[in-house]
Amino acid sequence: MRLSSFLLPVSKNNPQDAQIVSHRLMIRAGMIYQNTSGIYSYLPLAQRVIQKLDHIIETGLNKIGCQRITMPTIQPASLWIESGRYGDYGKEMLKFEDRHDRPLVYGPTHEEVVTDIARAYIKSYRQLPKILYQIHWKFRDEIRPRFGVMRGREFLMKDAYSFDETEQGARHTYEKMFNAYLDIFKMMGLNVIPLKADPGPIGGDLSHEFHVLADTGESELYYDEAFHELQPQDMTMEKLTQLYAVADDQHDPYQCSIPKERLKSRRGIEVGHIFYFGDKYTKSMNMITVNSKGEPIHPQMGSYGIGVTRLLGAIIESSHDAQGIIWPKEVTPFQVGLINLKEDHKVKADELYHHLLDHHLSCLYDDTDEGIGKKFSTMDLIGLPLQIIIGDRIQENLVEIKIRHTGDRHIMSMTDAVKFVEDFYM
């Protein structure tokens, strides 16, 4: 992509309304535009990251047999009346009527809708288990939206719903999802800590939250420092849930089973939450399936969320410096930024740009006639992991690669530079 034709409204000024660093950087890097309180448009740079996150989530879930669907954002109120949550959910749920005066809601979550689908088609234990998911927009009319996309009213969420014949099966599915979450966050280049959580209004008796560590996180976490010493083979629900890890509201120093010196406390941002809640909805909404003995049962359900737009903010909170964003290479909007410092070198720069594209590397090419200072600072601000800088050394066919995270610079030939980028992303 040539910067000259890319919508990237970067700004030097800190927006007055944005307080936390991720919100500021998202606005300054031209990622989002606020249309009204808690409601944002996602501009091209942000959209590219969303696509990466979408793809990683889809890969991770399809791998364990989940099936992607898309449910409506707008739902009939009748389903909520059936489940009994119409009154319970409160003012957070946006309610309105269509032209026939039929009550509708803009879905804050989709347990009711997915149960409505499942009860229509899943009639036998032979069709179980099933895990359906979507990556879609939700709306919760927060009392006070804040922190940019971290706590918006409209947000993109991956929500999955599982149906099992038995409780034992459902707990197995839960564990599968738990492990898939670890896999997914790893594919995103993130370290997360799974906490034992309070199931809250969704109900049920088994629930975990997944937090990204960041100093500006909204909750204080208490956990066993063993989390920092885990080997890849330890990254399973079975192993992890043996370690102490809870949010502050669940933390009880007297019940805490580990010695004080091993107890770590850091702030975290919740990016995922999973629940097992049994037949709460299948019962209230009368979903009946026949089990292997021919008896009617209410299937056992779980639901599993990942806040996709929230992840944008969480990633930036945990990965930035004074210059701007530093994208983990797994989710970067472009793999490499190409800066041409002099008009004279345009032919060579174009050539390198096309080489990169030929090697299927995504590149944001600054082909503008801005001053060098602005080119450097824009590239640092938007945080692509690698920058290739074309300066006077191009006369000897040499370019410079800068690694955004460390600031290290390497001089090499154009051919080697392409190879370097390829290897970096292998």
Add this chain to the structure above:
RNA sequence: CGGGAUGUAGCGCAGCCUGGUAGCGCACCUGUUUUGGGUACAGGGGGUCGGAGGUUCGAAUCCUCUCGUCCCGACCA
């Protein structure tokens, strides 16, 4: 919803107290200049000051109402 701020050009701000029809920086346009960290100079376009009402010869400035946005709290992915 309680408490606190704020609304002047795309963004960040000054002007308001002590009424006299708007200014700065960045961004934008034109030209020259510069070329390894937001280069410099010159010229230029853009706002009737969130909205409504009032006081006054005259309101961005004073008064009333209203809307938006942000921060703290309760609440949350």
